[in-house]
Amino acid sequence: MANYGDYQLRIYLDGLSGKLPELPVSFEDLERGAEEVMSAQLWSYVAGGAGDERTQRANVASFDRWGLMPRMLAGAAQRDLTADLLGTSLPTPLMMAPVGVIGLCDAEGHGDLATARAAAATGVPAVVSTLMQDPLEDVAAALGDTPGYFQLYPPDDRELTESFVRRAEAAGYAGIVVTLDTLTLGWRPRDLSLASFPQLKGLCLANYFTDPVFRSHLDASPERDPEAATMRWATTFGNPKLTWDDLAWLRSLTDLPLLLKGICDPEDVRRAVDGGVDGVYCSNHGGRQANGGLPALDVLPEVVDAAGDVPVIFDSGVRTGADVVKALALGATAVGVGRPYAYGMAVGGAAGVEHVLRCLLAETDLTMAIDGYPDVASLTRGSLREVR
Numbered sequence: 001m002a003n004y005g006d007y008q009l010r011i012y013l014d015g016l017s018g019k020l021p022e023l024p025v026s027f028e029d030l031e032r033g034a035e036e037v038m039s040a041q042l043w044s045y046v047a048g049g050a051g052d053e054r055t056q057r058a059n060v061a062s063f064d065r066w067g068l069m070p071r072m073l074a075g076a077a078q079r080d081l082t083a084d085l086l087g088t089s090l091p092t093p094l095m096m097a098p099v100g101v102i103g104l105c106d107a108e109g110h111g112d113l114a115t116a117r118a119a120a121a122t123g124v125p126a127v128v129s130t131l132m133q134d135p136l137e138d139v140a141a142a143l144g145d146t147p148g149y150f151q152l153y154p155p156d157d158r159e160l161t162e163s164f165v166r167r168a169e170a171a172g173y174a175g176i177v178v179t180l181d182t183l184t185l186g187w188r189p190r191d192l193s194l195a196s197f198p199q200l201k202g203l204c205l206a207n208y209f210t211d212p213v214f215r216s217h218l219d220a221s222p223e224r225d226p227e228a229a230t231m232r233w234a235t236t237f238g239n240p241k242l243t244w245d246d247l248a249w250l251r252s253l254t255d256l257p258l259l260l261k262g263i264c265d266p267e268d269v270r271r272a273v274d275g276g277v278d279g280v281y282c283s284n285h286g287g288r289q290a291n292g293g294l295p296a297l298d299v300l301p302e303v304v305d306a307a308g309d310v311p312v313i314f315d316s317g318v319r320t321g322a323d324v325v326k327a328l329a330l331g332a333t334a335v336g337v338g339r340p341y342a343y344g345m346a347v348g349g350a351a352g353v354e355h356v357l358r359c360l361l362a363e364t365d366l367t368m369a370i371d372g373y374p375d376v377a378s379l380t381r382g383s384l385r386e387v388r
């Protein structure tokens with residue numbers, strides 16, 4: 001069994017020969033380091049959120065309202081962090097959430113491949129975005145034995161949606177995650193102030209530009225006329241007319257596990273489960289879509305209750321290993337991070353992502369060791385108290 005906490009010892013032992021960590025250890029240092037190296041436009045896009053970013057801040061702050069009850073002498077000398085997600089055994093419950101511009105966060109512009117390499121090195125699965133700099137087939141190949149899940153933005157074109165699903169199946173992804181909270185783009189003042197939106201510059205559109213169905217709608221190939229191809233993307237990306245009536249069709253597209261991302265309302269969980277989904281992904285998109293909403297962590301218990309036996313992935317606001325532990329105690333089967341690994345990519349490419357994941361896992365493991373929780377199952381709502 002891997003001891004994720006050993007990353008701590010490695011850092012201290014390196015210190016004995018005068019070697020300090022080359023990459024930031026705390027989230028604050030990581031964020032600062034990323035801002036220094038990213039362009040103003042990319043920083044605004046990744047760090048920013050919707051409106052005055054209240055929901056984004058509330059996502060992070062909501063973790064402060066819960067405290068873990070420490071249990072002494074509980075026999076947690078060895079921790080088992082394994083988690084089961086839809087029949088796949090994961091080494092830990094940590095996941096990388098889909099980040100549509102991760103391709104650009106890496107200095108060479110191949111951050112999707114670098115993410116897959118970090119996943120392969122750590123065993124931490126990646127949910128990979130529809131918006132990639134490299135095609136989904138190449139990214140799948142770089143994942144090695146680590147499972148990848150394909151995040152689907154269903155375009156306003158059923159044939160193209162089906163083509164994406166077929167390609168994801170053929171490439172070997174372990175499931176399809178359909179994101180529902182971005183059928184319309186949110187109001188993002190930071191990006192608006194810079195009048196900058198990466199995809200409109202033709203970036204991160206590799207999955208569209210390589211798709212036979214997408215290409216068949218173009219007068220000229222994306223290689224010959226990238227602007228026209230980009231404008232075609234802009235007209236098919238949004239899909240605000242999608243409703244629950246379309247779930248049966250989405251379900252019929254694949255035998256792979258199907259998950260819906262952006263679910264916060266327990267009523268929606270019931271619709272999803274009735275519609276035959278295999279998993280629910282509770283998230284408010286890191287506060288990037290609708291401002292003024294509830295912190296995602298606050299709705300997690302209701303989502304978990306409504307989901308019953310159906311697994312719940314959670315993200316939005318996770319910054320530390322202690323946050324991972326709290327989300328697990330509130331019932332998440334797996335816990336995703338978004339911005340933290342995007343910043344890791346900016347400061348150190350694949351090695352930077354690996355470092356961020358190893359720090360998160362070490363802190364998760366050590367928190368469980370110190371507070372007496374030997375495995376994920378031992379973390380329950382009863383492990384938490386509300387901070388007064």
Ligand SMILES: Cc1cc2nc3c(=O)[nH]c(=O)nc-3n(C[C@H](O)[C@H](O)[C@H](O)COP(=O)(O)O)c2cc1C
Binds near residue numbers: 339
């Ligand atoms: C720069 C950026 C791009 C994102 N792109 C996508 C995407 O393409 N698809 C998607 O489902 N979610 C996307 N998300 C949302 C993340 O999957 C995740 O829900 C969110 O980042 C979690 O919040 P956190 O950043 O506080 O960890 C994106 C998030 C960021 C920060």
Ligand SMILES: O=C(O)C(=O)c1ccccc1
Binds near residue numbers: 288
């Ligand atoms: O920026 C995002 O969060 C995102 O997921 C996205 C991707 C493409 C178009 C609009 C939003």
